[in-house]
Amino acid sequence: MFAMDQGVVEEWLAEFKTLPEAAVSSYAATLKEKASLVPALYKVIRENYSDLLEPVCHQLFEFYRSGEPHLQHFTLLFLPELLWSYLSVTSGRDPHCSGCIEALLLGVYNLEIVDRDGQSKVLSFTVPSLSKPSVYHEPSTIGSLALTEGALANHGLSRVVYSGPHLQRETFTAQNRFQVLTFLLLCYNAALSYMTSPSLQSLCQLGSRVCICGYPRQHLRRYKGISTRMTVSSDFLVQLITGIHYALCNGESDLGSRALEDVLYRAQLELYPEPLLVGNAIKSSLHGAVLKSNKEGPALHPGGHHAHFLTHIAQRRHQPVHPRPSLEETW
Template sequence: MADTLVLDWLDEYESLTESEIHTYSTEQEHNHEVMIALYNVLSEPQKYKSDNLVDGICQQLLNFYRSGEQHLKRFAMQFIPTLVFLHLSDKSYSAVQTLLVSLYNLEVIDSKGQPRTLSFRIPSIAQSSIFHDSTNLEPAFIAESSLKRWEECNTKLVSWGPLPQVKCLNAQNRQRVVTALVFLYNQQLSDVITQGIEQTCRGISRLVTQGFNADPGSARSSITSNSSFQLISLPRVPVSSPLLLELLHIVYHAAERCANVAVQALHDIIQRSNYESYTEVILAADAIKNLLQHSPAVTATPRPSHSHSVSKSMITNASFRTKKLPDDIPIQDANQQQQGDAPLDSITEEQEDPEKGKSRGSVSALKHLPKLPGLKKHKVKNSLQGEQQGDDGGGGPAGGDAVERCQPRGARQRRLRRDSEGCGVLGGRRSEIIYCVEFLV
């Protein structure tokens, strides 16, 4: 079925006149049916018996690429990984090899015929940017290395290319050429249809596991296709570490669009890279695995961030910045105690928002809540919204205990504390002091 569709598609392009090509090219962009058929044919060409089908496809894709139409070029580019996999696992398709070499040679030069390079600067944390102000950084980050990086920022670029043209593929340049092609494919990954990404991920799985299934005891978590039976006799396909890194990029992208196959492909790449002891691939693959396991994907529904309460004795990196004299607190608290109420009240009056107002008199209802900065208000609002956020703030157990211990205090003081929680940094300082007072009393 796929092959008839492809044959029709081949014929159609043949019969086009020059004036029609432009409209044809825009149509092709949405011609998903043919794309899927092409993916099917190219991933398992031995299933389709028609003569020279692959040759015809390669010829046409090259014509597309060279037609000068952006859409047609993109159409051809999306089959790069599939063609690469086909070539790596079966080198007898000379048309595929020719197509890959042509694409490579055309892609490594720019429109003016100069070698193409892509380069970028490595930002240094020591230089202020649109996202941060370096004067607020901790000294640890303004280290020698980051200053050096700042100095070299505009001169020392990270770059891809220039790459040499190749005459043919041989064992020495094969991996490099296909890696470059997959890299170029990755530049326009977001334009590829989801089915294409899916096929590519399946292709990756096949590529890296081929020849491994026969091993006694090697347990693959799941074998996706029923073609695994015939794989037993197939040889393993050598893949270089840089190629796997580019393939990992596809997998990471795919995790967002078609998670199932992507996870399988990731798993297979991890297995293979562990087997080959490819450090860089393991590094990147472990990172991606950890990301997929732990962080929700970008599009997941936003959950409110929980601000942890910070207990006094907890040490963080930020702790090292400041030092404190031991007798600070008693002195200050004495000041605070005296002038405490009036200014605080006035501030809270102004700061309070509607919920605050309503919950004002509800001291008893709030009694069992840990009265910790950030936490209490969080809960109140949480419930008021009418939807469960499933997020319990997560105040430290120690903090909770501390509050528990100072529960039986006067209502005034408790209110004072609660009010003060509403007023930001300053309030934070004050409530901290109040805690101390309570401990001392």
């Protein structure tokens, strides 16, 4: 780690500590302009043994706890890298140094499972039903809905599914590890639009590495880090795929499609139907977008083009933030 990076990080640590309460939101808005800070922080997280790791983790947690969206997004930027760092240390059964990363991850988790008043949060999701009128349709014009048992059972009901409440966690155990990590990825995915290119790249790498380490494909990918197999859970892979899908469509098509392949590879070996389903659908829909016919779309509007627009936007959006860190080297 260069002295310069160290200086940048130390300055960042000191600046926030002396910041008056009232200046937090204006400070948050200026974070993006600190071009050399983000790469320096990545270095700190990657070099697990740095003395700066603990204060950095602490400050990232303070950022998250502040509730200021910009600061929370800043912490989330590093979530994939932190997850990887934590998982690689855990799988190596190296008790060193992951303490502060663990504490940060658990801290963010425990903040996210409660609402502002400290009550357990229950996330709800309404499953729309065509038998109820919506802003986009009128049930009578939909025509005959298939009269299946399920359709009858749900007729006229809008079903709401809930997730949570989740338990507070004081420590990681093998049993709760992936529940916590899956939930953290869910939080990351909820803020995907605010994530920058290096963060999305780091997410793709996390996906690839977690899935292939210790398997023959690791040689194919020429990754020379850890070679022990890491346990994964099906829900964790589904959340990974969700983030990878976004990366894939928003400027990271190479790393993204590689990561998708790797997750699918692992899902096959684990015989997990859920990530296989979602991953296959993503692959097929991207493929289909190119081949799409122009029957339904008028000539003006060749199908699937807006995916390019998104890519286009994303590339321009992420470019000026900071130079690409050399993530490629490790592969």
